Amino acid sequence: MRRISNKALLIIFAALLIASAVWILIAGSIKQDELLAEIYVEGRLVHTVDLSEVTESYTINLPHNTILVEPGQISMSSADCPDQLCVRQGVIKSGIYPIICLPNKVEVRIARESGIDAVTGGRS
Amino acid sequence: MKRRLLLVHIVALLAVILSSCSAKPERAESTVFAMDTLMYLEVYGDEAQATVAQAVERLYFLDGLLSAVNEDSEVSKINKSAGGFVDVPDEILEQLNAAQEVSRRSGGAFDISVLPLVTLWGFGTENAHVPSDEEIEAARRYVDYRNIELSGSSVKLAEGMSITLGAIAKGYASQTLAELFEGRGISSALVSLGGNVQVVGSKPDGSKWRIALQDPVNAGETAGVLELSDMAAVTSGGYERYFEQEGKIYHHILDPKTGRPSESGLLSVTIVCENGMTADALSTALFLLGEDGAIEYWRNYGGFEALLITDDGRMLVTEGLRGSFTQSGDAYTLEYVYGNGGA
Numbered sequence: 091m092r093r094i095s096n097k098a099l100l101i102i103f104a105a106l107l108i109a110s111a112v113w114i115l116i117a118g119s120i121k122q123d124e125l126l127a128e129i130y131v132e133g134r135l136v137h138t139v140d141l142s143e144v145t146e147s148y149t150i151n152l153p154h155n156t157i158l159v160e161p162g163q164i165s166m167s168s169a170d171c172p173d174q175l176c177v178r179q180g181v182i183k184s185g186i187y188p189i190i191c192l193p194n195k196v197e198v199r200i201a202r203e204s205g206i207d208a209v210t211g212g213r214s
Numbered sequence: 215m216k217r218r219l220l221l222v223h224i225v226a227l228l229a230v231i232l233s234s235c236s237a238k239p240e241r242a243e244s245t246v247f248a249m250d251t252l253m254y255l256e257v258y259g260d261e262a263q264a265t266v267a268q269a270v271e272r273l274y275f276l277d278g279l280l281s282a283v284n285e286d287s288e289v290s291k292i293n294k295s296a297g298g299f300v301d302v303p304d305e306i307l308e309q310l311n312a313a314q315e316v317s318r319r320s321g322g323a324f325d326i327s328v329l330p331l332v333t334l335w336g337f338g339t340e341n342a343h344v345p346s347d348e349e350i351e352a353a354r355r356y357v358d359y360r361n362i363e364l365s366g367s368s369v370k371l372a373e374g375m376s377i378t379l380g381a382i383a384k385g386y387a388s389q390t391l392a393e394l395f396e397g398r399g400i401s402s403a404l405v406s407l408g409g410n411v412q413v414v415g416s417k418p419d420g421s422k423w424r425i426a427l428q429d430p431v432n433a434g435e436t437a438g439v440l441e442l443s444d445m446a447a448v449t450s451g452g453y454e455r456y457f458e459q460e461g462k463i464y465h466h467i468l469d470p471k472t473g474r475p476s477e478s479g480l481l482s483v484t485i486v487c488e489n490g491m492t493a494d495a496l497s498t499a500l501f502l503l504g505e506d507g508a509i510e511y512w513r514n515y516g517g518f519e520a521l522l523i524t525d526d527g528r529m530l531v532t533e534g535l536r537g538s539f540t541q542s543g544d545a546y547t548l549e550y551v552y553g554n555g556g557a
Contacts (some may be wrong), residue, residue, distance in 0.1 A: 099220050106224065107295055133245045173342040173457070179433070186426055187434055188252075195247045206439070207417070208254070208406040210449040211428030 112143070126182075127164045129157060135194070139164075141183075153195040164198055166191060174207040234544050239402070239418050243264040247383055248277040251408025252336070257395065258402040258418045265398050269391050269405075274389050279305055282378040284330060292369055293329070293376040299368045302337060307367055309379055309491065316495040317359040319515060323360045323507065324499035329376040337466040342457040344464060350473035357470050385448055386492020388412035391447075392490060412446040412490040420539075430481035430523055435441050438541045439484040439522065446490035450497035451482035451523075469502055477502035486535060487518035496520075505530065511553050520551075 091202065129137040137150060141162050149167065150157040155176070158167040165181040171193035179189050185208050188199035242256045244264035253273060281287040292300055295342050302310070316324045328449040330353040336342040345353075359374035371377065379386075384407045395403045395414045403414040404423055424443040429435040429452045440447055452465025452475065469476040483501040485493040496518055500508035505524055512520050512532055519534040529546035531539055533553065541548050 091368050096217055096220070099217065099224065103220060103224050106228065112312075114248075130245055133247055172342075173338065173455075175455075182434070186436060192247075192251065195536070197245065197252055206423055206426045206436075207413075207423045208404055208411045209409070209426045209428055210411045210438075210447045211409045211430075211433070211451065211482075 096212060118180070123202075125162060127159070128199055130197040130199070152194075152196060155196045157190055157198060164200070165189070166196075166198065169196075205211060215502070218461055219320070219350060227498070231419055239544075244270050246273060249407070250252045250283075251282070251379075251384065253408065254404075254406040255391070255406045257400055259400045261398065262400070265395060265400055266402075268398075269394060272390060272394060273387060273400045276305065276390065277291065278385070279303065280309075280379050280383045280386075281381065282376075286435075286539065289377065289379055296371040297373040299363075299365065299370040301368045304367075305390075306379070306388070307364075307369075309382050310364060310369060311384075313382050313495055314359060314364065314492055316363065316499050318494075318501055320471060320499040320507075320511060322359060323502040324381070324495060325357060326372070326381065327345055327357050327359055327362060327375050328468055328470050329378040330354075330356045330374075331468050331470070331473050332378060332380075333376075333435040335464070335468065337455060337457070342464075344459050351452075353472075355475045357473075359415045374508070375503070381450075381498040382491060382495045384408060384410045385446065385489075385491040387490075388446060388494075390492035408448070410490060410494055412493075413442055416443040427484055427521065428482075429543075431545070436519050436542045437529065437546060438539055440484075440519075441540075442485065442486065443536050445488060446493040447484060447486050448490065448497045449482055449484040450501040452476065452501075454513060467498065476502050478502055478507075480504060480508070481523045481525055483508065483523075484521040485518050486521070486538075494516065510553055514552070 098133055123142055125141040126143050127137055128137050134172045139159055140185040141164060143151035144159055144161045147160045155166060158165050163181040163183045166176040166189050169176050169191050171191055176189050184191055185200040186209060190197050239258045240262040242257050244266045246253045250484055255266055255269055279288045281290050282289045285474045313326045313527040334349055334353045347495045356374045361375060362372040388405045388407050388410050391405050392412050393415050401415040402418050407432060411425050416422050422443045423448050425440045425442060427438045429437040452467050456463050465475045467476045480501055483497050485497045487493045500511060500520060503511060508522055519532045522530040523546060527546055529548050530551050532551045
């Protein structure tokens, strides 16, 4: 059997290392600048908007709620629910705390912020 | 020698590359509204999709069973039958037993028979208002967990009483789902039922789940992060559900002793323990007990860890959370709490 030289092995090793580094970089950079907001009604995704591409503000009108979409941020501008908690929450720009209108079953959330899987808070 | 080392490295590198490309487990998630809150499920593994579907079905089933609002629920049946015994399904019996234990241990700070007070205050309805002292006293007469009688699989409330499982049902639901996942061989899952978080196993990449703890003062901020596996984390706080009357804020956690929103000096209580149902009941109990009572409860009974945020800016963390809790920012002064045998 022909032996592979040490040099060849070293080249294979280096090539693999570089290839994997490139792969990690590519995989990591895809959609990095995207700020995807999702709007759910009764648990169903009804609308998706990339906030990073919004240049002019506009509203999305749902039967009981109005959502204000602005460059880089999103908020519930009005709702016909009694508690108005969702309106009082103001704008969100990141993924940790979604805006939730419980009475009308509307949720606005931004795709998960890196590193946090869930939130425990006094909602319950 | 050098050559062998190099070969080992190549093989190891290849193994890492191959595993990161191929072995991605099936992932499924779902968002549902049930039990008066928003629920989020995330499951990894074989048959993740089917498992999530089964879990969602289970949640709707429990919602119908446990609701205090739905006239046909099993809980409503218990309330309508006050004065006499009524047979209850296992799902409710388990919660009643757990609730009664926490009630006894907390000296009645935790009490599922607060429904007359909850109804009177009208939290979450358009009718939310501050009742008169007379109204509160009248409702309080029917609040006493000691008048809930459990016998075998039946329960009897004293005349005029009514119960709500609101402070335990979501924890029961998350515990039920965690057991369902484990039964189906799922080794990685997360359930978030309106602030009740329960995780099964670790994340698919083997790292622990990272659970943010919401800042009770600035609800858009994070007070810290818990890194957990096979654990439930439940928080009770007055800052999410409340109403305002004449400039004063009235939050929804009612103290059965006073018939009014708790003024225990705590802004939020987070409980970390393996059982989601226990965590849920304890978060409310310790919130109502206040700082001293909460720490005493933890020292006496244990079996869980706690994180208390006080209204004078302190964050009290029981020693078992050292290593899994990291504070974010410096809004609170962090203090560790030790058990009887501790420093």
